[in-house]
Amino acid sequence: MHAYRTHTCGALRAADTGKSVRLSGWIHRKRDHGGLIFIDLRDHYGLTQLVLAPSTPGFNIVEHLRAESVIRVDGEVVARTAETVNPNLPTGEVEVKVKDVAVLSEASELPLPVFGEPDYPEEIRLKNRHLDLRRETLHRNIVLRSRVIQSIRSRMIEQGFLEFQTPILTASSPEGARDFLVPSRLHPSKFYALPQAPQQFKQLLMVSGFDRYFQIAPCFRDEDLRADRSLEFYQLDVEMAFVTQEDVFAAIEPVMHGVFTEFGEGKPVTPYPFPRIPYREAIAKYGSDKPDLRNPIVMQDVSDHFRGGGFGLFARILEDRKNAVWAIPAKSGGSRAFCDRMNSWAQGEGQPGLGYIFWSDDQGGWGGPIAKNLGAEKTDALMGALGLGQGDAAFFVAGDPKAFYKFAGNARTKVGTDLKLVAEDRFEFVWIVDFPMFEMNEETNHVDFSHNPFSMPQGELEALNSKDPLDILAYQYDIVCNGHELCSGAIRNHLPEIMVRAFEIAGYNESVVEEQFGGMLNAFRHGAPPHGGLAPGIDRIVMLLAGETAIREVIAFPLNQQGQDLMMNAPSEVADKQLKELHIRLAPPIKA
Numbered sequence: 001m002h003a004y005r006t007h008t009c010g011a012l013r014a015a016d017t018g019k020s021v022r023l024s025g026w027i028h029r030k031r032d033h034g035g036l037i038f039i040d041l042r043d044h045y046g047l048t049q050l051v052l053a054p055s056t057p058g059f060n061i062v063e064h065l066r067a068e069s070v071i072r073v074d075g076e077v078v079a080r081t082a083e084t085v086n087p088n089l090p091t092g093e094v095e096v097k098v099k100d101v102a103v104l105s106e107a108s109e110l111p112l113p114v115f116g117e118p119d120y121p122e123e124i125r126l127k128n129r130h131l132d133l134r135r136e137t138l139h140r141n142i143v144l145r146s147r148v149i150q151s152i153r154s155r156m157i158e159q160g161f162l163e164f165q166t167p168i169l170t171a172s173s174p175e176g177a178r179d180f181l182v183p184s185r186l187h188p189s190k191f192y193a194l195p196q197a198p199q200q201f202k203q204l205l206m207v208s209g210f211d212r213y214f215q216i217a218p219c220f221r222d223e224d225l226r227a228d229r230s231l232e233f234y235q236l237d238v239e240m241a242f243v244t245q246e247d248v249f250a251a252i253e254p255v256m257h258g259v260f261t262e263f264g265e266g267k268p269v270t271p272y273p274f275p276r277i278p279y280r281e282a283i284a285k286y287g288s289d290k291p292d293l294r295n296p297i298v299m300q301d302v303s304d305h306f307r308g309g310g311f312g313l314f315a316r317i318l319e320d321r322k323n324a325v326w327a328i329p330a331k332s333g334g335s336r337a338f339c340d341r342m343n344s345w346a347q348g349e350g351q352p353g354l355g356y357i358f359w360s361d362d363q364g365g366w367g368g369p370i371a372k373n374l375g376a377e378k379t380d381a382l383m384g385a386l387g388l389g390q391g392d393a394a395f396f397v398a399g400d401p402k403a404f405y406k407f408a409g410n411a412r413t414k415v416g417t418d419l420k421l422v423a424e425d426r427f428e429f430v431w432i433v434d435f436p437m438f439e440m441n442e443e444t445n446h447v448d449f450s451h452n453p454f455s456m457p458q459g460e461l462e463a464l465n466s467k468d469p470l471d472i473l474a475y476q477y478d479i480v481c482n483g484h485e486l487c488s489g490a491i492r493n494h495l496p497e498i499m500v501r502a503f504e505i506a507g508y509n510e511s512v513v514e515e516q517f518g519g520m521l522n523a524f525r526h527g528a529p530p531h532g533g534l535a536p537g538i539d540r541i542v543m544l545l546a547g548e549t550a551i552r553e554v555i556a557f558p559l560n561q562q563g564q565d566l567m568m569n570a571p572s573e574v575a576d577k578q579l580k581e582l583h584i585r586l587a588p589p590i591k592a
Helices: 059-063 122-127 136-158 199-207 245-263 279-286 312-317 336-348 369-374 376-385 401-418 460-466 496-505 510-524 538-546 576-581
Strands: 020-033 036-043 046-052 070-079 094-105 181-183 191-193 212-220 232-241 276-278 324-330 355-360 365-367 393-399 429-433 438-441 446-449 476-481 484-491 531-534
Touching (some): 036 059, 136 232, 136 245, 136 538, 199 212, 199 232, 199 531, 232 245, 232 484, 279 401, 312 393, 324 401, 355 369, 355 376, 365 369, 369 376, 393 401, 460 496, 484 538
Parallel strands (some): 276 429
Antiparallel strands (some): 020 070, 232 531, 355 393, 438 446, 484 531
C-alpha cells in the first residue's frame, strides 16, 4: 500500500463501498456525536467524511487534535444511510470507517480559520496566505487561474502561435509607468529594469522573421495600486507580422470568447466580432474609455435644448462654445426621492449638485426646477428625444466635457446600478478603437503620448507633419469587458522616420530616441514587416471569471495595497555588504 494514500479525498464513490483505503489530508472539521468522532478530511481534491469509534486505535490522539492538523487514516469505505447522504458533496454517499490513524503534522492554534471562511482583515489573510489558500473559494480561484492559462495556451497554439520567452532584466525606457530598477554589480552605477511589458522584444521577434508570437509574460510597474492593479502581473502577450488591425481582432476574439464561454458557468458572452466603439464616441456616450455595456444607459448631448434661454444656468454655461450639457437617461427613476438621492451623491463627489427632470404623478407630468423653467412644451421635446416617458427621469451635467465626463460616467454607473438596470449575469465585450495618438500633459503643459509610443499614427508621416498633434488618431485599441480594460494593443510603427518624428512631437529629440530605443531602431533599418499585437491581462480575466472584484483574490501570493509581501517581509532592508558590492549608498528621505 502507498505510504500516504490509495485515493484522494475527492475520489470515493458508492461503487467503492467495501474497499480498504488509505487517505491523507487536513482535518477540515471535527464533530463529536455521542462518542463517535466525525471528521471531514480535506485535500486538494475534495472532502471525505471519516468515522472514528472510541475503540479505534489513535482515537484519543485525534480527539485532542486541532483543525488543520494533517493525518493519515486506514479504513473501510461504507455506504451512508439514506438520511445521512450529503447530496452537495461528490463523496457524500459514502464515509470511511477508520481502523487506524497516524498524525503526520499537528497544527498549533490558527491565526485564522479555514472552515467556514469568515471575513478576516486583509493583513491577517496575507500574512498567513498559506492558510488563506486552503480556503475553498481562494483555492478554487487559483485552480481556475491555472486552467484558464492552460486553455489560453492551447487556443493560441491551435491558431499557429509559438510561445517564446523574453528577458526579465532589460533596459529602462519611458513607457508610461515607473520602472523597477535592478542595480548591476558588474557595471557600477548602471541599472537594469524589470520589464513593464515585453514590448520591444516582441516587436524585435517580428523583425527577426517570426510570424505569430505569444507568451504568458510577467510584467512589473512601479505605480499606485488599486483593486484591479498590482505591481507585478501577468499578461497574454501577443504579436503578429503582416497584419492589419482587423487581423489582430480576428485572432484574439475567438480566444477571449472561447475562454469566457468555457469558464463562464453558462453566462452569455458577446458573440464575435465584438462591437467597435471609437474612443471619442465612448467618452461621449458612456463617460469612459472602458464602458460597461451591461448598463443600457447611453448619455446624449442635449445642449441645443437649452441654448438661448429656458433654464438660465445652462443657457449661461453654453455661452462658452466649448461647453455642453449632457443628459443621463434614467428609465424607471421617476421619483423625487431617487432624484434627491442622486443629487446628494453628486455633492458627496465634490460637485455642486446634479440637475434632474422626473415624472411627477402629483403633477401628471414632468417635474423639477429644470422642467419648471423650460416649460411643458420644451420639456416634452427634451424628454421625448431621450426616449423617456411616465415613470422615468433624466439627470444633467453642464460645463466643459473634458472636465466633467468622468463624473458623468460615474453618474451613469450609479444610476444604472441603483435602478438595477445592469444585466449582471453576462460578459459584454467591446473594442475601444481610434485612440488619440497624443494628449496634453496637464502637469507639464506639453504634448505627450496618450497610449502607446510605439503605435502607428493613422495617416503615418504625413499626419505627423501636417496635423495638430491632438487631432492625430492612432491604430490603438483596447478590449473592455464589463467595464474592465483587459488589454491594450496597437498596430506598431515599424518605420524609423515615423518613430523619430512621433517621439520628437512628444518632446524627445532623435539622440534620446537613439539612446533609449537604439536596438529597435537599428532593427527597423534592416527591414521590418508591418506588425501589431496586444496583451490581455491574465489577472483581470481570471478575476472576472471568478466573480471577484480584486485581483488579489486570484493571485496565489499577492502584495497588499502598500506593495508589501507580508508573508515574506518584502521589501526589506539589505546588509551593508550587499550595498557595497553594488556600489550603492542609501539616501533615506528627510523627515519633516
